[in-house]
Amino acid sequence: MAKALSNSEGKKNTLTTKRKKSRQKRRFFWTGLAFASPWIIGFILFKIYPICSAIYYSFTDFNMFRTPNFVVLQNFTNLVQDKNVIKSLENTAYMVIIGLPIMLAFSMLMSVVMNMKAKGMPLVRTILYIPAVVPSMASALLFLWVMNSRYGIVNQFINQVIALIPGFIKDALPFTLKAPSWINDPKWTKMTLIIMGCWGCGGTAVIGLAALRGVPTQFYEAAELDGASRWTRFWHITIPMISPTIQFQFIMGIINTFQYFTQAYMFNMFTTTSQVTGGGPQNSLLFYAINLYREAFDFLHMGYACALGLVLFMIVLVVTFIAMRVSDKMVSYDVE
């Protein structure tokens, strides 16, 4: 009897404790939620809501002003037949496949230079980082003159180098040696933007520098004792050790390059004066995001632009997924 009583009291106590804990848990939960609510509300209003709206509008003929009509998949069927979409995808793919690796390699080179132990290195780091804080508009304007075919400093230099080459070599070449028309020749316009990107990649270089600083020095010491060359050390120690950072920069680079807009928009604005957003010489700078902007704000095809945005999201998702899967095999997280 006494045992039964003590058992029932024990159960009662456990229940009370559980209830207390559960009440406390709930209170913690609501308090936590209250503290997190500014972010949650912002996230819903400025992320989730626009995403949901864009998905909804992509199935409509929304033009910003009128109540949208449901057009089912018409925007998506128009999209696959749109020559500008194909051209813009080609241009964007060029930037992702050719531009991004060049910019990442250059940024890595900058990180290595920044990591060197030499006199005056803080000044070098500052100089290398400065372009990263120059606004896109200012750098675009600057590069329009730097890369100007007639008076630009780059072509002045190239022309001087060409002048140094003996005439018989020039004659023997199957083509004429000539400084490129960086801004007007559709073959070179994207390369101009890539060079501009390299000039301003101080931000990514600093992240690379932080990763380089995190590589334990004992690895290098051990390799040096084993007689490893500088290149071997870099290739077999540095690269694997900073591979998570490289992967991060690569993935972020893919996402950002697919949304490439500001620099190209500025270039187009300053080189082609028109009432409508331009795409540069032969539409060589008509990137996906520029085309999307033109459809949305020049032509008021907001529903179509939303469909373009949704397709871009899918492309970025798939490409990022593949890039993650492939790069995962090359990334090493082992420090010990």
Place this chain on the structure above:
Amino acid sequence: MKKLIALLLAAIMVLGLVACGPAGQTESQPPKQTEGSKQTEGNQQTDKSTEPPQQDGEVVEITIWHQFGESVENGAPHMYYTQWAEKFNAEHPNIHVTIVPAKTAVDAQTAIAGGSTPDIFMNQWNNAPTWAESGAILDLTPYYDAAPAEWFNDFVPNVLALCNFNGKYYSVPNSITTTVMFYRDDILADCGWDHYPADTDELLQCIKDTTLANEDGSIARLGLLPNMPWFDTVMMPAVFNTQWIADDGVTVPADKEAVAYMFEWIQSVYKLYEDEFGWDYMTIQDFASTVSGNRATASDPILSGELAMRWNSENLAATLAKLAPDVDWGMGLFPNVTGGTEMAMLGGNVWEINARTEHPDEAWIALQSLTSPETAVEFALGENNNGAFYAHKQALAALAGDLGEQIAAAKETPEEGARVKENLEYLCDVFANVHLQSFPTCSYVNEYIAALNDYSALVFDGTMTPMEAVEAIIDVIQPLAEEHPYIPYEYHEK
């Protein structure tokens, strides 16, 4: 608990989606009306009164956005607008207007979509048809109908075509612009030209004669760059006597051969440079991108002599007169293909009323005052006493007369003053007497301009033949033209 949170978040999302959207307006939803006007279907108002509606002491707030900077120094546009607003507010106790500077078309677009101010805003002519069709701007036809004849008839007739879309008025003209050829008299004379070219054939010959190479074969001077600073989609059809849309309102362009010939003529200038001087298209473009960076500066290519002729909007005249009063330059219209009839392009910016304004009648009263002939005469003094061209006959007459003399007298030197006076007289004559042609105000105007820019560039660099480009443009635009037939504007004086 998780379910509860999920439900709560979902509810917030759905509510947001329903509540936001395009501010809950439809194309046919009438704007809220005040007394003094009655609303009928589709934004059509009747019984328009030009008198302020009775508000029993209530002051109606009207916001006006313009695209110029906020400076009020040296006769900047914002100075004129704020001065006008002060005067208007004093005269209209029931209406208070507020002027907001530096608001672009995209700003207005976003604000309207969000259901907020402005009541009146400035826009580029090419946006008006698209916005009108989208239901963003108010149909002003009933207001135009009720407006006094002296207000309507004082507008330069062709400028009203920029404000009309499918037979209805959606905007009111503000400032106007045209394209003028600037040429160096001395260079033309040195090259044996005692007169300015009369037609496009003469122009081609003049380009050849005035082009000059350096000893190393590089460009010293070009006669003309026909598509620098841009391929003018408004001027070129005027020069080549053709239209982008046929009179049936559906066929684009009106005359395929004429458009192909227009492209061919521009291409022939590049061929001339290549055949006679060995400069390919890219070399010319490199030259163009350099000189166009110096436009309207002391190194303007017409002042530096890098171009013998160049065209630009008329506002360059004041800059050239100021920067180089000694340089011997002149102005003319781009020679027509046939010579004889002088045609030129017409563009400009316009005022529009937000379709969702709560006070359309008061907005119209303000807009009518802002675009009155008297206001235009006051504004015509322009920035830095250079004169500005507004769409009113009275303003143009003032510039060509007393006001022009006042402007000339205020210049630093008598030479500059005389030059400015001469320029103003010439340009006022162009605006008042030349047949001015604008781009058709169709709902696909921006798509058309984009297609023309894209494909014309492919002709000029030799990628496409002129006729291939015309066919490609038709492929893109014809379906839009059939979907949205264009009604050409007909001007009738009141």
